Amino acid sequence: MGVVVIQVDYSAKDKIEEDMDQGDNLRKWQLSRRQVLKAVGAAGVAALAAPLMPAFLARSAGSGPEEGSKATRLRQWVLVFDLRKCEGCITKGTPPKCIEGCNAEHFVPEGQEWIRVFQVEGPAGHSYFLPRPCMQCENPPCVKVCPVGATYRNDEGIVLINHERCIGCRMCMAACPYGVRSFNWDQPENPPGALFANYSPQYPVPHRRGTVEKCMLCAHRVQDGKLPACAEACPMYAIYLGDLTEDIATNGKDVVKLSQLLADSSAFRLKEELGTRPRVWYIPGHGQEYGHEVGDERPPIKARTWQEQGVTLEKKREGASK
Amino acid sequence: MRTPTAEERLEERVFRPLVHTSLGWYLWTAFLIAIIAFGLFGYTNQLRRGLAVTGMRDTVIWGLYISNFVFFSGVSMAGTFISAILRITGAEWRRPLTRMAELTTVAALLMTALMPVVDMGRPDRVLYLLRYGRLESPLVWDIAVISTYLTASLIYLYLFVIPDSAVVRERLRGKVSRLRQGLYTLLALGWKGLPEQRKRLERSAGVMMLLVIPIGVATHSVVSWIFGMTYRAGWNSTIFAPYFAVGALYSGTAMLITIMFLMRRVYHLEEYFTEKHFRYLGYMLVAFGLLYFYFTFAEYLTIGYKLQSEDKLLLQELLFGRYSFLVWLGFIGGQVVPLLLAVRRRTQTIPLLFVASLLVNIGMWVKRYVIVVPSLANPLMPYQWGFYTPTWVEMAVTAASFAGFALVFTLFSKLFPLISVWEMKEGWERAREVAVPSQAGLAARPARLDSDPGGPRHE
Numbered sequence: 048m049g050v051v052v053i054q055v056d057y058s059a060k061d062k063i064e065e066d067m068d069q070g071d072n073l074r075k076w077q078l079s080r081r082q083v084l085k086a087v088g089a090a091g092v093a094a095l096a097a098p099l100m101p102a103f104l105a106r107s108a109g110s111g112p113e114e115g116s117k118a119t120r121l122r123q124w125v126l127v128f129d130l131r132k133c134e135g136c137i138t139k140g141t142p143p144k145c146i147e148g149c150n151a152e153h154f155v156p157e158g159q160e161w162i163r164v165f166q167v168e169g170p171a172g173h174s175y176f177l178p179r180p181c182m183q184c185e186n187p188p189c190v191k192v193c194p195v196g197a198t199y200r201n202d203e204g205i206v207l208i209n210h211e212r213c214i215g216c217r218m219c220m221a222a223c224p225y226g227v228r229s230f231n232w233d234q235p236e237n238p239p240g241a242l243f244a245n246y247s248p249q250y251p252v253p254h255r256r257g258t259v260e261k262c263m264l265c266a267h268r269v270q271d272g273k274l275p276a277c278a279e280a281c282p283m284y285a286i287y288l289g290d291l292t293e294d295i296a297t298n299g300k301d302v303v304k305l306s307q308l309l310a311d312s313s314a315f316r317l318k319e320e321l322g323t324r325p326r327v328w329y330i331p332g333h334g335q336e337y338g339h340e341v342g343d344e345r346p347p348i349k350a351r352t353w354q355e356q357g358v359t360l361e362k363k364r365e366g367a368s369k
Numbered sequence: 370m371r372t373p374t375a376e377e378r379l380e381e382r383v384f385r386p387l388v389h390t391s392l393g394w395y396l397w398t399a400f401l402i403a404i405i406a407f408g409l410f411g412y413t414n415q416l417r418r419g420l421a422v423t424g425m426r427d428t429v430i431w432g433l434y435i436s437n438f439v440f441f442s443g444v445s446m447a448g449t450f451i452s453a454i455l456r457i458t459g460a461e462w463r464r465p466l467t468r469m470a471e472l473t474t475v476a477a478l479l480m481t482a483l484m485p486v487v488d489m490g491r492p493d494r495v496l497y498l499l500r501y502g503r504l505e506s507p508l509v510w511d512i513a514v515i516s517t518y519l520t521a522s523l524i525y526l527y528l529f530v531i532p533d534s535a536v537v538r539e540r541l542r543g544k545v546s547r548l549r550q551g552l553y554t555l556l557a558l559g560w561k562g563l564p565e566q567r568k569r570l571e572r573s574a575g576v577m578m579l580l581v582i583p584i585g586v587a588t589h590s591v592v593s594w595i596f597g598m599t600y601r602a603g604w605n606s607t608i609f610a611p612y613f614a615v616g617a618l619y620s621g622t623a624m625l626i627t628i629m630f631l632m633r634r635v636y637h638l639e640e641y642f643t644e645k646h647f648r649y650l651g652y653m654l655v656a657f658g659l660l661y662f663y664f665t666f667a668e669y670l671t672i673g674y675k676l677q678s679e680d681k682l683l684l685q686e687l688l689f690g691r692y693s694f695l696v697w698l699g700f701i702g703g704q705v706v707p708l709l710l711a712v713r714r715r716t717q718t719i720p721l722l723f724v725a726s727l728l729v730n731i732g733m734w735v736k737r738y739v740i741v742v743p744s745l746a747n748p749l750m751p752y753q754w755g756f757y758t759p760t761w762v763e764m765a766v767t768a769a770s771f772a773g774f775a776l777v778f779t780l781f782s783k784l785f786p787l788i789s790v791w792e793m794k795e796g797w798e799r800a801r802e803v804a805v806p807s808q809a810g811l812a813a814r815p816a817r818l819d820s821d822p823g824g825p826r827h828e
Contacts, residue, residue, distance in 0.1 A: 158427075159427070165752065166751075167751045177750075177751070188599065188600065191505050191506070191598075192505075192506050192507060192598060193506055194498055194501075194502060194503060194508035195498060195500075195502065195503065196501050197501075212494070212497060212501060213494075214489055214490070214491050214495065215489050215491040216489055216490070216508060217430045217488075218506065218508055220430045221430060221431065221601065221745070222598070222599045222600070224749055225749060225750060226428070226749040226750050229427050230430060230490065231419075232420045232421040232427075234419060256419045256490070257490030257491040258490060258491065259490075321600055
């Protein structure tokens with residue numbers, strides 16, 4: 048499957064942020080919600096919790112572990128779902144491959160789907176499929192409410208969870224407007240050998256009881272120049288991985304200009320009105336490019352778990368070295 | 370034989386439980402401890418097997434624990450608050466009930482603080498909240514404000530325990546163990562009733578009663594913001610802080626009436642907790658209840674008028690759907706009926722006001738539940754409604770939290786007078802000064818005035 052390694056350097060982060068996001072420009076003269084929150088929160092809490100302040104101040108700066116991202120390359124990742132090509136894998140008669148690819152890649156705990164495929168009844172009476180990974184919001188409500196900084200946004204715009212810090216309060220799950228987060232109510236089954244795996248928020252294996260899980264845009268794969276597991280598994284090439292800094296996107300087959308792809312096809316984001324500024328875009332459609340009829344009400348087939356697919360750590364390592 | 374003075378009668382009455390312990394007390398305490406032990410058993414089960422033993426799952430991620438958290442936080446707000454506003458406004462009838470009110474706050478806050486820890490997926494990491502606490506998180510505001518309120522309430526409760534401890538030590542010398550005698554000596558801080566000491570006590574109480582009001586309001590406001598800071602239908606509301614605060618006053622007042630009624634029965638405090646006190650608290654209940662009704666109305670009218678898609682789904686389920694029984698139980702049973710009982714002269718009897726307070730307690734707990742659960746069950750994406758049925762573990766822990774709440778009162782009643790003796794005496798002294806200004810302090814008996822603190826009287 049296509050692997051695109053992009054080699055252009057961008058050193059000036061300031062410039063990148065200016066280019067990539069008009070919303071950030073607005074911040075210069077508009078009071079952002081973050082600032083209001085900070086001011087109100089700080090004033091209120093400072094008045095009430097003066098004795099605790101030093102500890103809080105010392106800790107609130109720089110939470111989350113250091114990222115291992117390469118200094119010369121600072122990507123701003125985006126996912127684009129071309130719904131014209133997505134037909135929930137029903138014309139192929141298989142479960143949605145994106146979910147299965149994700150399950151296999153991350154040993155996703157049973158009962159969870161980090162990417163979920165919804166069959167949506169549109170207002171015009173048509174039915175279409177909506178794959179929903181984590182939106183990787185630029186203004187992430189989940190990150191704001193986390194009391195311990197266990198969930199955070201890395202330099203490349205991916206919202207990650209540090210499972211060694213998560214206290215399991217589930218405030219982030221209450222805050223997420225897209226319902227993307229899952230909780231390990233039980234101790235999830237881990238593949239043999241996973242306990243010796245090198246845990247990192249970029250590749251959260253083994254899974255732990257009492258912590259929150261979600262899609263992390265395959266942070267471990269994209270930093271090596273690979274597509275996320277869902278995009279790689281999609282037989283329709285409906286999922287693009289994009290980079291805002293370089294304005295480029297690929298589905299593993301074609302390489303396109305990201306901004307043009309989005310503009311030409313009237314792409315939209317979910318719950319735009321909330322101001323979360325997701326980094327996941329959708330191109331409207333109902334799988335027409337693969338012959339899915341709007342009246343076809345067949346729901347997607349249930350995806351197989353990693354156990355059902357027979358994935359092990361060894362097999363994955365073999366696959367990676369090929 | 371001379372008749373005992375009011376002071377002597379009061380001391381006799383409120384010190385009695387400190388010395389004499391009935392069999393009933395032991396049975397009751399054993400009962401409470403049994404419930405707590407069962408709750409602990411449930412909790413160890415949860416520790417061993419994870420939150421999977423609860424009814425919570427990925428859609429409805431919070432349940433009974435968080436409902437209890439909001440409920441106890443609400444109860445905690447009212448106690449100290451009522452005591453403080455009545456002190457500030459110089460309402461003389463407050464005197465016999467301030468201690469009960471302040472104790473309610475402390476007991477409820479202990480349970481409030483416990484509930485989120487019970488709800489945590491990783492209780493072993495609870496200290497991370499202090500180590501890594503982020504100011505941006507409403508949960509951290511909560512920790513700050515609850516610990517502040519608990520500290521302030523404990524100080525506020527303790528202030529008037531200082532002179533009482535000195536009196537208890539004197540009166541019960543030789544009747545209680547040396548350990549307890551030592552405790553009273555320690556808590557009395559060398560109190561001798563000197564003018565200088567009295568002045569300091571007055572000043573401290575003055576500062577504390579001004580402080581606890583904003584802290585109390587802040588506590589319940591911050592609790593509401595755990596919900597109000599999210600986008601969820603039913604929670605995404607700008608009026609949540611005052612809405613919760615008013616609800617807290619309402620449910621806390623009811624809890625105070627319930628507790629006063631029970632203590633009055635158990636420790637025979639009829640002479641001090643009179644019908645007047647219940648009636649006045651009933652008026653407060655009506656005032657807070659009407660305010661609460663106003664907020665409820667404003668909240669649901671604005672949602673119901675616009676009927677945004679997610680709000681509409683929620684409202685349908687609340688008013689007519691799967692939660693409608695609970696919602697209407699909370700509204701009619703917890704708001705309409707109790708207010709009718711408290712507002713009509715004919716039903717303003719102590720037992721009926723007790724019934725009204727019980728209804729409010731139940732109604733407000735139900736209300737907390739229907740704030741927490743349905744908004745979580747309401748689908749954010751095109752999927753099915755979430756389901757939630759509490760398991761025995763959650764119910765056991767809930768029962769234990771209520772038993773723990775009751776146990777605080779039970780134990781306190783054996784250590785300290787349930788009525789602030791100091792405040793009562795102060796009230797009588799003041800009344801005497803008003804009655805006989807020329808012979809201030811010389812009167813043999815307390816005068817019977819309108820400002821009578823509700824002490825010995827035979828209506």
